[in-house]
Amino acid sequence: MSIAEKFATMEYGPAPEDPKEATAWLDRHVRRFGHFINGAWQKPSADGYFDSVDPSNGEKLASVAQGSTADVDAAVKAARAASPKWQALTPHIRARYLYAIARQVQKHSRLFAVLETMDNGKPIRESRDIDIPLVTRHFYHHAGWAQLLEQEFPEYVACGVVGQIIPWNFPLLMLAWKIAPALATGNTVVLKPAEFTPLTALLFAEICQEVALPAGVVNIVTGDGTTGEALVKHPDLDKIAFTGSTEVGRAIRAATAPSHKRLSLELGGKSPFIVFEDADLDGTVEGLVDGIWFNQGQVCCAGSRLLVQESVADVLIAKVRDRMSSLRIGPPLDKAIDIGPIIAGVQLDRIRRLVDQGVA
Amino acid sequence: MSADYDQSRGVAHDLIRRDTINSETPEHAITELAGRPLLPNTGIPLDLDYVTNVRVNTSAVERRAQTHVARRTVKKDWQAAWLLRAITCMDLTTLSGDDTDDRVRRLCAKGRQPIRQDLVEKLGIAELDIKVAAICVYHTFIETALHALEGTRIHVAAVSTGFPAGLSPLAERVAEIRRSVEAGAHEIDVVITRAHVFGGRWQALYDEIAAFKQACGSAHMKVILGTGDLLTLRNVARASRVAMMAGADFIKTSTGKESTNATLPVGFVMTRAIREYAQLTGMAVGFKPAGGIRTAKQSLDWLSMMKEELGLSWVRGELFRFGASGLLGDIERQLEHHVTGRYSAEHRHPMA
Numbered sequence: 001m002s003i004a005e006k007f008a009t010m011e012y013g014p015a016p017e018d019p020k021e022a023t024a025w026l027d028r029h030v031r032r033f034g035h036f037i038n039g040a041w042q043k044p045s046a047d048g049y050f051d052s053v054d055p056s057n058g059e060k061l062a063s064v065a066q067g068s069t070a071d072v073d074a075a076v077k078a079a080r081a082a083s084p085k086w087q088a089l090t091p092h093i094r095a096r097y098l099y100a101i102a103r104q105v106q107k108h109s110r111l112f113a114v115l116e117t118m119d120n121g122k123p124i125r126e127s128r129d130i131d132i133p134l135v136t137r138h139f140y141h142h143a144g145w146a147q148l149l150e151q152e153f154p155e156y157v158a159c160g161v162v163g164q165i166i167p168w169n170f171p172l173l174m175l176a177w178k179i180a181p182a183l184a185t186g187n188t189v190v191l192k193p194a195e196f197t198p199l200t201a202l203l204f205a206e207i208c209q210e211v212a213l214p215a216g217v218v219n220i221v222t223g224d225g226t227t228g229e230a231l232v233k234h235p236d237l238d239k240i241a242f243t244g245s246t247e248v249g250r251a252i253r254a255a256t257a258p259s260h261k262r263l264s265l266e267l268g269g270k271s272p273f274i275v276f277e278d279a280d281l282d283g284t285v286e287g288l289v290d291g292i293w294f295n296q297g298q299v300c301c302a303g304s305r306l307l308v309q310e311s312v313a314d315v316l317i318a319k320v321r322d323r324m325s326s327l328r329i330g331p332p333l334d335k336a337i338d339i340g341p342i343i344a345g346v347q348l349d350r351i352r353r354l355v356d357q358g359v360a
Numbered sequence: 361m362s363a364d365y366d367q368s369r370g371v372a373h374d375l376i377r378r379d380t381i382n383s384e385t386p387e388h389a390i391t392e393l394a395g396r397p398l399l400p401n402t403g404i405p406l407d408l409d410y411v412t413n414v415r416v417n418t419s420a421v422e423r424r425a426q427t428h429v430a431r432r433t434v435k436k437d438w439q440a441a442w443l444l445r446a447i448t449c450m451d452l453t454t455l456s457g458d459d460t461d462d463r464v465r466r467l468c469a470k471g472r473q474p475i476r477q478d479l480v481e482k483l484g485i486a487e488l489d490i491k492v493a494a495i496c497v498y499h500t501f502i503e504t505a506l507h508a509l510e511g512t513r514i515h516v517a518a519v520s521t522g523f524p525a526g527l528s529p530l531a532e533r534v535a536e537i538r539r540s541v542e543a544g545a546h547e548i549d550v551v552i553t554r555a556h557v558f559g560g561r562w563q564a565l566y567d568e569i570a571a572f573k574q575a576c577g578s579a580h581m582k583v584i585l586g587t588g589d590l591l592t593l594r595n596v597a598r599a600s601r602v603a604m605m606a607g608a609d610f611i612k613t614s615t616g617k618e619s620t621n622a623t624l625p626v627g628f629v630m631t632r633a634i635r636e637y638a639q640l641t642g643m644a645v646g647f648k649p650a651g652g653i654r655t656a657k658q659s660l661d662w663l664s665m666m667k668e669e670l671g672l673s674w675v676r677g678e679l680f681r682f683g684a685s686g687l688l689g690d691i692e693r694q695l696e697h698h699v700t701g702r703y704s705a706e707h708r709h710p711m712a
Contacts, residue, residue: 004488006441010663010672013438125430282632283420290423322394326668336432 012328015335017124022114025203031062033198035071035222036205038078039215045070050224052198055121055341056331064198067223072190072230075219079161079188080236082216087158087186095146098184100211102139108207109136112200114333116172119199121341122295123332135176142180149185158186159262160238163231165252166201167244168194168343169298174243175201179218182241188217192231194244195224196343229255237261243300244268266300273303277311285319293327296342391644391673393635398644403573403607406566411601416593416629425624432664439660440483440698443691444490446659447474451517451648451681452688453496454712455524455616464501467712468508471495474688475695482699492688493677494547498523499536502543517547517582521572524615526551526586530568537575547580548572549612554589557599565599569606582610582648582681587626588618596626600633610646616683621651624661631669647674650683656694659687685711 006013032049034041048066053059065071086094105112112135113127122131149156162182166174171193182189193201201220208218221227225248232240232255239262242252249267256263273291275284291303308316332340342348389397434442452471454463471492480486494515495505505516518540522528528536537548550572556565573581583603587596603611611630613622627649634645647670649662659682666675674680689709697703 001437003437003441003444003483004485006438007444007485007488010442010445010667010675011438012432012434012664013436015433015435129430278415280415280417280420282628283415283417283424286420286424290427336434338431 012336016331017114017117017128017333017335019114019118019333021111022118025111025115026062026199029062029202031060032064033062033202033222034065035067035075036202036208036218036220037071037075037216038082038219039209039213042071042074044068045074050195052119052196054118055196055343056333061118061199064195064202064222067192067221067227067230069230071221071223072227072234075190075221076161076163076231076234076236078216079190079219082214083158083160083188086188086214086217087160089186091146091149091184091186094184094186095143097211097213098139098143098146098180101207101213102136102143104207104210105132105139105204106136108203109133112172112203115203116197116200117332117340120168120171120197121332121343123337123340124335125337126295131170131173135172138173138176138180142184145181146184156185160187161236162187162189162239162241163234163237164189164191164241165228165231165244166191166193168196169295169300171197172200172204175204177243178241183217187239188219190219190221190231190237192221192223192228195222198222232256235259239263242266268300270305271301271303272305272307275306275308275312275316277309279312281312281316281319284316285323288320289323289327293339296339298343391679393638393644393671393673396642398638398642401604401607401609401641401643401645403570404605404641406563406602406605408562410605411562411598414594414597414601416597418593418625421593421625421628424628428624428628428665428668429661432661432668434660434664436698440695442660442663443656443695444475444483444485444488445675446656446663446682446691447490447492447688449663449675449677449680449682450474450492450688451494451496451650451683452492452711453616453650453683453685455496455498455519459498459501461501461504463712464495464497464504465508467497468495468505468514470688470711471514472509472512475692479692479695479699483695493681496547496549496683499540499543499545502540502545506544515546515580516544517549518543518545519549519551519615521550523549523551523584524617526553526584530571534571534575537572541575541577541579545579547582548576549582549584550576551584551586551615552599552603554586557585557590557595562598562602565602566606569603569608573607580609581607582612582646583608584612584615584650585630586615586618587613587622587630588620588651589614593625593629596629597633600630601637604633604637604645608645610648610679610681612648612650612681612683614651616651618651622649622653622662622683624665627662627665628669631666635670644674644679646679646681648681648683650681653682653684654686654690656687656691659691 034043044065046068049063050066051060052062052064109132113132116127117124164178205220232252241264243266246267249265327338329339330337390400391398454467494517496517497505499518502518520536520540521533585599590596600611666680692709
């Protein structure tokens with residue numbers, strides 16, 4: 001198509017982010033990853049791998065280890081062994097590690113963003129401008145808290161070893177939410193990233209190596225729900241932290257109830273978006289767009305229910321429809337895309353079923 | 361359109377009739393909105409409810425403007441094509457106290473041939489015959505500009521009505537417009553009395569603009585709101601509505617002489633007002649951001665805003681203009697970079 005034709009159509013055209021650095025990183029690992037246990041890569045004991053795929057094209061990105069009970073046990077043992085020394089460090093020394101992690105993530109932020117987009121499908125604009133910068137800020141933030149720990153929380157002691165299970169919607173950001181405060185307060189962790197999106201957690205493991213974090217302080221075991229279950233049921237954990245579906249949250253609550261394990265849960269919701277007739281309706285539409293289409297709507301607090309005062313309902317819905325026609329759907333590595341792919345086929349099927357149900 | 365909506369926006373009754381007339385006469389349509397043909401704006405009676413009911417959530421607009429810039433980009437050949445489009449939507453302007461006939465002539469020459477011939481050839485766009493949309497000058501230079509632009513379709517726009525303050529007596533401002541139209545200007549940029557907006561004197565504002573419109577006759581009237589002076593986005597939205605009801609062919613952000621001129625948040629408020637007015641009346645009003653748009657990148661942001669808020673059929677010189685003097689130089693520079701892979705110094709792209 002010539003420039004003259006483009007002059008007539010005024011299409012946006014492609015604006016792809018270069019995936020070169022991320023693919024080179026995957027290739028350096030021969031596209032196969034073990035678990036990160038006790039500061040080193042370890043092959044899965046049961047010899048199983050599963051694929052992590054790019055949801056925008058279904059292509060396999062890498063083979064990732066499927067964590068067995070034995071793998072989880074090895075990771076918990078490593079975390080337990082590392083715990084006394086890590087806890088005994090002064091908070092200022094722990095802060096130093098957290099600052100180092102923050103700086104390394106910041107330094108490699110482009111690589112993290114591209115890898116996150118490839119593995120998760122979120123638009124590069126979001127991983128580049130939101131996810132990864134927030135990750136960095138979380139580590140800086142909690143490094144600061146580590147320094148203030150003795151002063152602000154004088155009576156508190158660390159939990160010990162924490163098992164952490166995170167979802168696929170903000171893979172690295174959820175990792176940061178879990179790992180940064182745990183390390184700041186003197187805990188050691190075993191983290192299981194979601195099976196759809198393990199890659200940035202594995203890149204993060206490499207960052208832990210680069211900053212010479214003591215072995216066993218951060219352990220990353222990949223796998224599906226059974227790996228998560230093995231982690232939840234492991235007897236030598238002091239706390240479980242979980243972010244994900246309400247259903248799984250309930251199961252974890254039931255599983256940990258008879259034990260000494262402490263528990264924090266961050267689960268899903270159906271958040272209402274309420275509009276009154278005196279609102280700026282165009283502004284409302286933008287709020288709605290951010291609320292429901294940010295990260296393909298895959299957000300626990302997405303504004304998934306719209307409650308509108310009747311007097312403006314027709315007008316608002318017409319405006320929403322107009323606005324939807326200018327949202328751009330496409331490959332998430334494109335810098336001018338608003339909506340990328342849904343995380344996986346199963347999830348897309350589920351959404352389709354729900355929509356069909358709503359229509360019928 | 362629901363009955364409730366009609367009541368809350370009192371104009372609607374009158375408009376529904378107009379609505380049916382419009383859809384029967386698409387051959388006079390100048391553009392469309394979501395498939396509906398739109399006629400040129402002839403104005404409607406002032407509806408005070410329509411003016412005062414406006415709600416603008418400033419932080420929501422600012423957020424939209426902020427993320428819009430990060431959400432959209434055009435690269436390579438597409439970028440070149442968009443920049444060419446920007447040129448065809450340009451009111452190439454000189455409005456300085458030291459303007460001379462020769463400067464206006466040079467500006468017109470630039471407007472006739474905005475891109476160097478070798479670049480045109482290398483871009484393969486000779487057939488497009490890229491020219492600016494209009495040359496915008498003070499009344500004094502209308503004749504000079506008309507001469508210099510003979511044989512082209514480039515319009516001559518004159519700023520009348522005591523530009524840029526707009527505070528000379530009304531009769532004189534109207535007479536000024538008449539003189540400019542008689543001198544042959546195709547387009548007249550008029551300035552509103554900002555004090556009417558601050559005082560909420562909408563009838564006075566409406567009457568003033570309607571008087572300007574009458575004086576313009578068949579010349580296109582662009583109404584400068586002075587958005588930098590108006591201070592709040594709600595004022596901008598209200599003034600936009602009054603100007604459109606009074607018959608503006610274009611609404612224009614600012615004179616270029618205020619401390620803040622065209623900003624994207626103001627652009628969103630004005631284009632949304634245009635969209636709403638089109639939906640209500642079936643009539644199309646153009647939009648002209650002016651002042652402060654100096655870089656090629658900025659022009660792309662404005663073009664994509666127009667494309668998303670009003671649609672592709674609005675992104676052309678008939679309905680969208682940049683009021684700019686330095687912008688063309690940067691666009692030409694970017695096009696040269698597109699062709700050669702190298703940036704040239706700004707002084708190699710003189711304007712006038």
